[in-house]
Structures are given as C-alpha cells and as structure tokens.
Amino acid sequence: MNYANNFEVAINGIRSNKLRSSLTMLGIVIGVAAVIIMISVGQGASKRISDQISSMGSNLLMVMPGAEQGAVRGASGNVNTLTMGDAEAIAELNMVANVVPELSTNATIGYGNQTWTTQATGTTPEMQLIKNWPCGSGSFFTADDVTSAGMVAVIGKTVADNLFTSGVDPVGETIRINKLAFTVVGVLTSKGAAMMGQDQDNTIYVPISTVQKRMMGVNYVRTINVEVETENSMAFVQSSIEDLLRERHRITGAGSDDFNVRNLTSVLEAATTVTGVMTLLLASVAAVSLLVGGIGIMNIMLVSVTERTREIGLRMAVGATERNIRNQFLVEALVLCLAGGLAGILTGAAISKIISKVAGWPTYISIYSILLSAGFSAAIGIFFGYYPAKKAAGMDPIEALRFEK
Numbered sequence: 001m002n003y004a005n006n007f008e009v010a011i012n013g014i015r016s017n018k019l020r021s022s023l024t025m026l027g028i029v030i031g032v033a034a035v036i037i038m039i040s041v042g043q044g045a046s047k048r049i050s051d052q053i054s055s056m057g058s059n060l061l062m063v064m065p066g067a068e069q070g071a072v073r074g075a076s077g078n079v080n081t082l083t084m085g086d087a088e089a090i091a092e093l094n095m096v097a098n099v100v101p102e103l104s105t106n107a108t109i110g111y112g113n114q115t116w117t118t119q120a121t122g123t124t125p126e127m128q129l130i131k132n133w134p135c136g137s138g139s140f141f142t143a144d145d146v147t148s149a150g151m152v153a154v155i156g157k158t159v160a161d162n163l164f165t166s167g168v169d170p171v172g173e174t175i176r177i178n179k180l181a182f183t184v185v186g187v188l189t190s191k192g193a194a195m196m197g198q199d200q201d202n203t204i205y206v207p208i209s210t211v212q213k214r215m216m217g218v219n220y221v222r223t224i225n226v227e228v229e230t231e232n233s234m235a236f237v238q239s240s241i242e243d244l245l246r247e248r249h250r251i252t253g254a255g256s257d258d259f260n261v262r263n264l265t266s267v268l269e270a271a272t273t274v275t276g277v278m279t280l281l282l283a284s285v286a287a288v289s290l291l292v293g294g295i296g297i298m299n300i301m302l303v304s305v306t307e308r309t310r311e312i313g314l315r316m317a318v319g320a321t322e323r324n325i326r327n328q329f330l331v332e333a334l335v336l337c338l339a340g341g342l343a344g345i346l347t348g349a350a351i352s353k354i355i356s357k358v359a360g361w362p363t364y365i366s367i368y369s370i371l372l373s374a375g376f377s378a379a380i381g382i383f384f385g386y387y388p389a390k391k392a393a394g395m396d397p398i399e400a401l402r403f404e405k
Contacts, residue, residue, distance in 0.1 A: 007335065009328055014335065017304075024300045025340035027293025028380065032344025032373045033351060035283050035290065039369040040352040042279025044362035059097075059231050060130060061238055062262045063090070063224040063245070080220035081258040084208070086248060087224045093240045095233040098126040101221040103211050109204065110176040111163040118159060120177055120204050122211030130227040138171035138186030141207055149209040153182040156201040157190040178215060182206065234263055287376065293340065294380040301333050301388035312392055326393035333385025334378060341377030345370055 014021040065081040084101060091099040100123055107120035127133070128140050141152045153175065155163075160170050170184045191200040212218055228237045238261050245251075245259050305312070312325055352363040 007331055009332070011335065014332070014339075020300060021336060024296050025293075025336055025343065027296045028290065028337050028340030028377055029293075029344040029347060031287065031290030031293045032341050032377055033348035035287055035373050035376070036345060036348025036365065036369055037352050037355070037363075038282035038285070039279055039372070040348070040363040040365045041355065041361065042275055042282055043366055043369070044356070044364040046275035046279070047364050048362045059228040059234060060264045061226040061228060061234065061241065062264065063226060063241060064260045064262065065220075065222070066258045066260050080218070080222070081249065082221050082224055083219060084212075084221060086245060087221060089244055089248060090224060090226055090241055093237065093244065095229045095237050095240075096226060097229045098130050098225075098227040100124055100126045100130055100225040100227075101208055102127075102223040102225065103208055103216070103218075103221045105178075105211060105216055107177050107204065109159065109163060111173065114163050116159055116162045118156075118202050118204060120153075120206055120211065120215070122208035122215075123205050124208060127205065127225075130225055133191060134189055135186035136189040137169060138184070140186050141205075146207040146209050149213050150207055151180065151182045151210065151214075152185045152206065153177065154186040154188060154205045155184055156188050156203040158199055158201040159204055160187050177204065177206070180214065238263060290376060290380055294337075294384040297333055297336055297381065298384040298388060300336075301329060301385055302391070304332070305329065305388050305392045308392075309395065312395055316395070322393040325395075326389040329389035329392050330382065330385050333389070334381040337377045337381030337385075338374075341374050344377070345373055348373070 063082065063086075082101075087099050087101040090096060103122040104119045105122075107118060109116045109118065109120075124146055125140050125143055128135075135154065136157070138154075140154055141150065144150070145152050155170060155175075163175065164170050164173070170187050173184050174181050175184055176182070188201070188203075188205075206215075208221065212221075226237065226241065228234050241261055242257070242259075246257065249258055251257060315325065349365055352365055355361055356363040
C-alpha cells in the first residue's frame with residue numbers, strides 16, 4: 001500500500017467518525033492557535049519597541065548631565081553641566097555625523113481663542129536629520145535662526161490639530177508661546193506614540209538659542225544627541241565623547257563624571273532580548289496545550305486500533321506487511337494533526353488581528369511562527385501516533401481475525 005492509499009484510508013477513517021475526529025483535532029487547534037497568538041503578540045511588541053527607538057534616530061548616542069562631585073548622584077542628573085560649547089566640541093570628533101543639543105521647557109501655546117499646553121524644545125536644524133522627521137508643510141528653521149535667536153517655530157501634528165481649525169494652514173501664522181510671539185514656519189509629519197506611550201506629535205521646536213536667551217535665561221543644554229556615522233563606530237565615539245567631556249569639565253577622579261552617555265543601540269538590544277525571552281516563555285506555556293492535544297491523538301488512535309482489529313487482521317491476511325499497517329495509522333494520526341494545525345493557524349491569525357484592532361496592541365504574524373506551529377503539529381502527530389501504529393503493526397493476524405468487539 002503506497003502513501004496515496006494510506007492517505008485515502010486515513011481520510012475515510014476520519015470521515016466515518018466525524019464528531020470524534022473533530023473533538024480530537026480541537027486540542028491541536030487550540031494549541032497551535034495559542035502558539036500563533038503568543039508569538040505574534042511578542043513579536044509585535046518587539047517590532048514596536050524597535051520602531052520607536054529607531055524613530056529617535058539611528059546610531060544615536062545621548063549625552064545627558066550627571067551629578068557634580070559631592071552631589072547626590074542620579075542617572076538623569078541633578079545639575080546642568082552641559083553647554084553649547086560641549087556640543088560644538090563633540091561635533092569636531094572623528095566618526096560623528098551630526099550633533100543636536102536640546103533644551104525643553106513647559107509651554108502654553110495660544111492662537112486666537114485656542115490654547116494648548118505642551119513642551120517647547122529648543123534645538124538645531126540637524127534634529128530633522130538624526131530623527132528623519134520631515135515637515136509635512138513649510139520647512140524647518142535654519143542655522144541663521146539659531147544664530148539670531150529667531151522667533152520662529154515648527155509644530156507637531158497634534159499641536160496643529162488642536163490650535164488650528166480644519167483647512168487652516170498653520171505655516172505663516174503667528175502663535176504665542178508663553179506670551180511670546182512666534183511665526184510658524186513648518187508643521188512636522190505625524191510620528192505617533194513614543195516607546196513609553198508619549199505622543200511624539202505633541203511638541204513644538206524652536207531655535208535653542210531662543211529658549212536659552214528669551215524663554216529661560218540660561219546658558220546650558222539638557223541633552224546632546226550625537227549621530228554616529230556607522231554602527232561599528234558607536235563604542236569608539238562613546239569613548240571619545242567621555243574623554244573629551246572629562247577634559248573639558250576638568251574631571252580627573254574615577255567615577256566622578258558629571259555626565260552620562262547612553263547608547264540607544266544597547267537599549268534596543270536589551271529591549272529585544274527581554275521581549276524575545278517573554279515571547280519564548282509565552283509560546284512555551286501555549287505549547288503545553290499542544291502536548292495535551294497530542295495525548296488526545298494517541299488515545300483516539302489506540303481506540304481506533306482496537307475497533308479495527310479485525311480489519312487489520314484481514315489486511316495482513318491478504319498480504320499487507322507490518323510496515324503497511326504502521327504507515328496507515330501513522331498517516332491517519334498525521335492527517336489529524338495537520339488538519340488541526342491548519343485550522344489552528346487560521347484561528348490564531350484571526351484572533352491576533354482581532355486583538356490588534358480591538359485592544360490596540362500590536363501583533364506581527366511571521367512566516368517563522370506559522371512554520372514552527374505547522375512543524376510542531378506534524379511532530380506531535382508522528383510522536384503520539386507512533387505507539388498506536390506500532391501496536392497495530394505488531395498484531396498476530398490470526399488473533400486479530402478471531403477478535404470480537
């Protein structure tokens with residue numbers, strides 16, 4: 001008997017006991033669907049984190065103030081130790097592509113009778129380059145605006161939507177930021193939520209010199225973003241920045257830096273590792289239901305062998321070999337698992353899409369998860385179908401023919 005005949009016999013056997021076969025496959029359906037859902041949710045979370053970190057800039061180092069010597073130390077800094085001079089010096093280092101200082105302040109923005117509260121961030125035109133954030137209308141302010149502390153602003157999509165009525169082009173309009181008049185020169189394209197859930201579009205950018213001189217009256221910067229030319233140069237540039245700032249800030253003692261340099265690539269790798277472990281854990285828990293489904297397959301196949309004992313004896317009597325009998329029942333178990341696996345893949349994909357739409361949680365269904373689930377269901381069929389098939393193949397034909405139900 002060839003495999004085509006085995007397949008035909010398996011289909012006929014499943015059809016003759018439709019309810020029992022359906023209930024048997026249900027365990028596999030649930031198990032495969034659970035694996036697909038857990039992997040898609042985990043990979044969706046990983047992809048979202050990756051996209052959000054990438055939206056902050058590629059090959060990016062962030063220099064932030066630390067604690068002065070003698071002060072209570074903190075990761076985000078409790079003093080303001082960075083200046084525009086530091087940013088300009090970092091820009092002269094090898095393998096540095098762009099340097100963007102930032103300084104933010106709370107701002108109440110007004111236009112006509114509309115008001116909106118957000119963060120006003122002072123920066124330079126290179127911000128667009130490192131964050132790959134173009135303007136949907138208008139343009140970003142220029143280096144001349146930074147030099148002259150110009151009263152110009154670039155606003156995010158959320159700010160534009162809440163200040164201006166539909167159909168009004170904000171570009172060229174005058175808005176008030178903390179009672180100071182600014183001309184809108186550009187509106188950024190929408191970027192959506194950041195990694196921690198903040199709305200990236202709820203922002204406004206102005207020249208950093210304007211924030212320092214006209215809005216806050218300070219000479220420091222809060223963050224210096226450094227874009228490195230290549231990913232392989234990240235460690236070299238980070239070390240160069242640390243050495244430069246220690247020299248500029250006259251720091252000699254070990255462990256007394258008044259700044260922190262953060263590597264966003266390392267943050268991404270750490271986040272990816274965490275989500276990967278969580279995905280594996282969730283998928284492993286879901287795979288337990290596949291084992292339960294496999295035990296159900298073995299149980300039904302043993303019942304099927306007992307019910308068809310006389311059939312087995314008759315096949316052996318007319319020339320069927322032990323291998324023919326074993327393959328017949330193995331194929332039947334495999335068909336049950338593959339059919340359940342296919343139904344589980346479709347169910348899991350559908351539920352993943354529903355979760356994404358209803359709960360707003362990102363899901364990502366990859367070919368990897370589909371192939372893994374299909375392979376797992378096939379392995380379950382072979383593993384748990386082998387013993388019943390071997391038992392059927394090992395029957396004595398004479399005793400099998402004498403068997404009575």
